[in-house]
Amino acid sequence: MDGAFFDGRTSRPHQVDVAISEGALLFEAGGTRHAWPLEGLRVEVLGDRVRLSCDAGADGRLTLSRADWRAVLGRHGRRVEARGRRREGRVVLSLAAVGLTMAAIVFVGLPAASGPLARHTPPDLERQIGDSFDAQLGLGMKTCSGGEGQAALARFGHQLQARTGTPFDIRVRAVRAPFANAMALPGGRILVTDKLIAFTRTPDELSAVIAHEVAHVERRHVMQAMWRSLGAGLLLDLVVGGGSGAGQQAVLLAGSASDLRYSRRAEAEADARGMELLQAEGLSSQGMAPFFRRVAAGDGEKAASPLRELVSSHPDSLRRAQVSAAHARPGAAAFDTQAWASIRAACPPARAPH
Ligand SMILES: [Zn+2]
Numbered sequence: 001m002d003g004a005f006f007d008g009r010t011s012r013p014h015q016v017d018v019a020i021s022e023g024a025l026l027f028e029a030g031g032t033r034h035a036w037p038l039e040g041l042r043v044e045v046l047g048d049r050v051r052l053s054c055d056a057g058a059d060g061r062l063t064l065s066r067a068d069w070r071a072v073l074g075r076h077g078r079r080v081e082a083r084g085r086r087r088e089g090r091v092v093l094s095l096a097a098v099g100l101t102m103a104a105i106v107f108v109g110l111p112a113a114s115g116p117l118a119r120h121t122p123p124d125l126e127r128q129i130g131d132s133f134d135a136q137l138g139l140g141m142k143t144c145s146g147g148e149g150q151a152a153l154a155r156f157g158h159q160l161q162a163r164t165g166t167p168f169d170i171r172v173r174a175v176r177a178p179f180a181n182a183m184a185l186p187g188g189r190i191l192v193t194d195k196l197i198a199f200t201r202t203p204d205e206l207s208a209v210i211a212h213e214v215a216h217v218e219r220r221h222v223m224q225a226m227w228r229s230l231g232a233g234l235l236l237d238l239v240v241g242g243g244s245g246a247g248q249q250a251v252l253l254a255g256s257a258s259d260l261r262y263s264r265r266a267e268a269e270a271d272a273r274g275m276e277l278l279q280a281e282g283l284s285s286q287g288m289a290p291f292f293r294r295v296a297a298g299d300g301e302k303a304a305s306p307l308r309e310l311v312s313s314h315p316d317s318l319r320r321a322q323v324s325a326a327h328a329r330p331g332a333a334a335f336d337t338q339a340w341a342s343i344r345a346a347c348p349p350a351r352a353p354h
Pocket residue numbers: 212216262267270
């Protein structure tokens with residue numbers, strides 16, 4: 001392991017080995033044993049390294065490769081999994097359902113196994129993961145207050161859901177965040193940030209983005225990305241960790257989730273399927289291309305910070321704009337004038353803190 005600890009006082013890093021136990025990150029540096037509670041742990045992914053810091057750790061910083069970090073989480077996850085087998089039947093059952101494909105991870109590797117794993121993840125398990133995830137994200141991204149706009153978004157989600165074979169209840173909602181993006185969570189929730197709503201210029205653009213996310217849910221890309229990026233240990237831990245560990249694991253999960261990425265193939269599939277869903281409803285699918293063209297333009301201008309997230313999570317925007325334009329068809333707007341106005345107003349400027 002190539003873990004490096006910077007104590008914040010001297011510039012020389014200490015080489016460290018890291019483990020997780022009893023709800024804390026443990027390592028020894030310069031003769032001192034450190035135990036950082038997972039509750040206060042911050043996880044940032046910087047390229048192929050992960051930087052960890054902690055409220056209790058003062059100025060200390062710990063960095064290690066993503067592979068090592070995954071191994072630390074994985075080792076921890078396997079221990080929890082072993083404990084889990086002795087627990088409630090319900091949990092053991094969920095594990096048994098994914099147990100078959102677990103072997104595939106060992107032999108084939110997580111990226112290759114993530115597709116089958118996602119398809120075999122029991123919907124109930126995915127819902128549980130989504131609930132934990134949403135609770136964690138909710139701490140940082142508050143749901144917008146505009147009831148009428150939220151209702152219009154939710155209605156549209158259900159309209160598309162009816163066209164899919166998904167076992168999940170699609171729930172679209174607007175949230176406040178410092179970046180422009182839309183994201184699907186495990187279990188069918190779709191979050192659209194206030195900055196994304198502001199970025200879209202027409203109902204066609206917004207409906208295209210949401211349809212794309214609905215397609216991610218339907219094709220179970222969300223779970224696929226979770227399995228691939230976060231690793232089985234962490235996911236199992238989140239669900240099986242139960243009682244004491246669940247909250248802490250969710251913190252880790254939220255931290256690692258900033259690293260969540262769909263494969264290029266999954267993105268192309270969601271683009272195509274999203275447009276198909278719109279067309280099946282007689283709605284315009286002409287919003288995707290201009291949306292991606294403008295994202296690509298933002299890319300060229302080194303993207304203002306609220307947009308950077310969107311640009312980085314949608315690579316190949318120009319190529320996707322061309323493909324989308326080639327398949328676009330005219331149709332009705334997903335939101336009428338009144339619904340569109342209410343969505344635009346769903347996230348009013350934050351009031352002064354009281
Ligand atoms: Zn996508």
